[in-house]
């Protein structure tokens with residue numbers, strides 16, 4: 508009798524410690540499923556009627572804006588659980604009236620590794636209200652065997668200003684190549700978003716406008732860079748590096764050196780892989796700017 512009791516106590520102790528250990532293990536595994544949207548600001552929620560899922564659009568600023576806009580999507584079920592195996596696709600379209608409609612350069616929506624979150628970027632060609640246009644958004648999402656879609660949800664794309672909050676700042680430009688090819692390109696400034704005195708990484712995208720809705724990314728072009736301060740005798744700065752294609756990061760990358768704070772015009776010349784100029788011109792003599800440029804002020 509005594510021995511049997513001892514055995515059951517021992518057995519109980521073993522079972523309990525195994526249970527505690529597996530409990531600990533579960534807790535560890537659940538750690539990464541903490542809110543994947545932490546630190547992000549909500550832009551808009553999308554949910555198809557009767558859909559068991561909601562898609563919420565986020566980014567760091569809580570707003571979509573002219574030019575480069577990075578975004579994140581979270582997919583949640585009715586209980587607010589974050590879904591990590593969804594697939595999403597979208598179609599933003601600007602309706603400018605008179606049957607004039609166009610989309611904009613953008614990436615596919617892909618999964619963020621290790622998080623129940625999805626990411627994409629847009630290069631918005633126009634802001635809401637520009638040319639009396641409005642932006643509408645189509646979104647399709649699939650979770651398991653459920654596919655739902657939303658169409659024509661209005662989204663707001665804001666204009667981008669210099670620090671006075673009044674003067675428009677150029678961050679994206681559509682051009683028609685001057686090499687006789689009649690090809691159209693969109694050049695979009697990505698970084699620096701927070702410029703500082705000294706060397707800054709500068710990045711940009713180039714997309715070809717094949718038609719109003721088709722804008723594939725273009726690789727292996729070059730953007731020659733000549734930053735100037737028009738307010739200060741159009742002086743430049745040393746040690747700038749032209750933007751070239753970074754095949755790993757899939758973006759054009761160079762260095763812009765801001766030798767002081769203020770208003771800078773980043774003059775550019777767009778060249779194809781053969782080195783032929785497609786748009787833009789050198790700043791020299793009476794020519795104070797390129798026809799292709801971005802603006803930065805800080």
Ligand SMILES: [Cu+2]
Pocket residue numbers: 601603609633637638640
């Ligand atoms: Cu438009």
